[in-house]
Amino acid sequence: MACQSNATNVKEDKTEELQSTERNEELTTRSPRDWLKAKWKLRRKERSGGSFEVDADSCERGRWSGKRRVEETEKKEEFNDDDDDEGCANAEGKHWRGRNSSFEKVRKEEEEDEDGRSTISAVEGDTKSSRETPKRNDEEELPGVTEGSTTQQWSSPHPILSKLLHSSTSSSSSLNLSSAESDEVFSEGEDAGSKRKTFRKVRISENNTLYTDAALKYVSKGGEVLKLYSEVEANCLDCLMRDPLRPFVPQYHGLVTRGELCYIRLEDLLSGLKRPVIMDCKMGVRTYQEDELVKARVKAPLRSDMYQKMVKMDPSAPSAEEHAQKGVTKWRYLQWRDSISSTSTLGFRIEGIMMEDGSIQRDFRKIQTLAQVTEALLYFTRSQLHTLRAYHSRLLALSDALKNSPFFRTHEVIGSSLLFVHDHSKASVWMIDFGKTTPLPDSQELRHNVPWSEGSREDGYLIGLSSLFFRSVAKRDNPILYTL
Ligand SMILES: Nc1ncnc2c1ncn2[C@@H]1O[C@H](COP(=O)(O)OP(=O)(O)OP(=O)(O)O)[C@@H](O)[C@H]1O
Numbered sequence: 001m002a003c004q005s006n007a008t009n010v011k012e013d014k015t016e017e018l019q020s021t022e023r024n025e026e027l028t029t030r031s032p033r034d035w036l037k038a039k040w041k042l043r044r045k046e047r048s049g050g051s052f053e054v055d056a057d058s059c060e061r062g063r064w065s066g067k068r069r070v071e072e073t074e075k076k077e078e079f080n081d082d083d084d085d086e087g088c089a090n091a092e093g094k095h096w097r098g099r100n101s102s103f104e105k106v107r108k109e110e111e112e113d114e115d116g117r118s119t120i121s122a123v124e125g126d127t128k129s130s131r132e133t134p135k136r137n138d139e140e141e142l143p144g145v146t147e148g149s150t151t152q153q154w155s156s157p158h159p160i161l162s163k164l165l166h167s168s169t170s171s172s173s174s175l176n177l178s179s180a181e182s183d184e185v186f187s188e189g190e191d192a193g194s195k196r197k198t199f200r201k202v203r204i205s206e207n208n209t210l211y212t213d214a215a216l217k218y219v220s221k222g223g224e225v226l227k228l229y230s231e232v233e234a235n236c237l238d239c240l241m242r243d244p245l246r247p248f249v250p251q252y253h254g255l256v257t258r259g260e261l262c263y264i265r266l267e268d269l270l271s272g273l274k275r276p277v278i279m280d281c282k283m284g285v286r287t288y289q290e291d292e293l294v295k296a297r298v299k300a301p302l303r304s305d306m307y308q309k310m311v312k313m314d315p316s317a318p319s320a321e322e323h324a325q326k327g328v329t330k331w332r333y334l335q336w337r338d339s340i341s342s343t344s345t346l347g348f349r350i351e352g353i354m355m356e357d358g359s360i361q362r363d364f365r366k367i368q369t370l371a372q373v374t375e376a377l378l379y380f381t382r383s384q385l386h387t388l389r390a391y392h393s394r395l396l397a398l399s400d401a402l403k404n405s406p407f408f409r410t411h412e413v414i415g416s417s418l419l420f421v422h423d424h425s426k427a428s429v430w431m432i433d434f435g436k437t438t439p440l441p442d443s444q445e446l447r448h449n450v451p452w453s454e455g456s457r458e459d460g461y462l463i464g465l466s467s468l469f470f471r472s473v474a475k476r477d478n479p480i481l482y483t484l
């Protein structure tokens, strides 16, 4: 299915200065230089196979996630200005530039912020009602709780995400979660100056990847997040807005430029949730694209950062040759990560969980069995039946939508996540991250429920979906859960 990135097909958001179509014009005609610059940077990353590059100002540029964080940092001032314009709680950024913050502190600050949010909520309520897309019934209402009050109260950005995002631009991890490992994570070809900068950025990314990826810039007005533009992802989102999967994907509001960078505007999935509990599950039996494997065979750049992450987790994992060269190809690393986690066996892995107190757990890398996954899911939901039921029915609905989705049939979905979010009153599951989701050649379709063999492009997404809830929690030998 041929898809074109056409932001005019997505709905408008009147809270921004420009309408989507105008934004596109801006991108293509008003500031072609900026547009090309942003595109060129992204392309450079693709060409470099995701390895580090050092540019004139000695900043890490090539590493995809890291790169976005660096650019975010560089654009911080600009964003702060924007935030001011848009009423974003800049004070949050200040809190998080402090070095001694803790989650406890965040929680306190959150509560303070919460009190000051009522005026923003009212404005956003209007904004939301002006959207073209009618309010969807995506979120499972939990029994005995009415939606109104919480939605009103929290239609402004969730302060946890907002603060953590701000924290990713601070000069050290204000979350006090930094590890020795990340301090040493560098790639080849960097000079001392860039290493210092990379050191900072990588340390941040190591610790906060799940919720603080600076690829996402939180914007208070309108309940949106911005993610650095990727042509692949924008094309997918554009298609998805016209697909049966639309209710399972954050609403895509087109593109916006900030400074010289272009961003994708996405619905904030935490909007309306109070003290959300979040789980990111990376779907599929592999997290690398077939191209990555082909590149690795030819002459892929060696990633010393990935080698070091590997050694940190298991010093015996790299081969003698890899130890000698102190580097591994990206494919080798991703494939190894898949093999030690439940990705290759169950078709998904838990990337991380954030509980309502803000604590982040990322210790699921080596979880492999259904029993371990089930434990993690029960921990995540605190075995609350109403939450489990809500997730269960949402996943059943997703399963149906996937069956009817032309997009799903015709795309290889790699590295995409299901984002589980709930609070005391609601629970929902969303498909996110389409940066490595690509259309198949004409007329080719995937089954998604069979193992991968090279060339088949099968991703095993449905294997993961089936293991994720239906084969784990719902089948748990637990009389209460049988009622699911
Ligand atoms: N629309 C959204 N609303 C709220 N939070 C979101 C949204 N999209 C993503 N997130 C949060 O940001 C995190 C990172 O998002 P995403 O996976 O899209 O970014 P990425 O940079 O592609 O990540 P990766 O490190 O997997 O490459 C998610 O785990 C989730 O917590």
Ligand SMILES: O=P(O)(O)O[C@@H]1[C@H](O)[C@H](O)[C@@H](OP(=O)(O)O)[C@H](OP(=O)(O)O)[C@H]1O
Pocket (backbone or CB within 6 Å): 050, 051, 063, 064, 065, 066, 287, 309, 330, 334, 337, 415, 435, 436
């Ligand atoms: O979770 P980990 O173990 O830290 O490893 C990262 C993870 O696999 C990301 O999905 C991947 O980004 P992509 O999905 O975009 O490839 C990133 O590659 P990168 O370093 O090239 O961004 C890896 O470093």
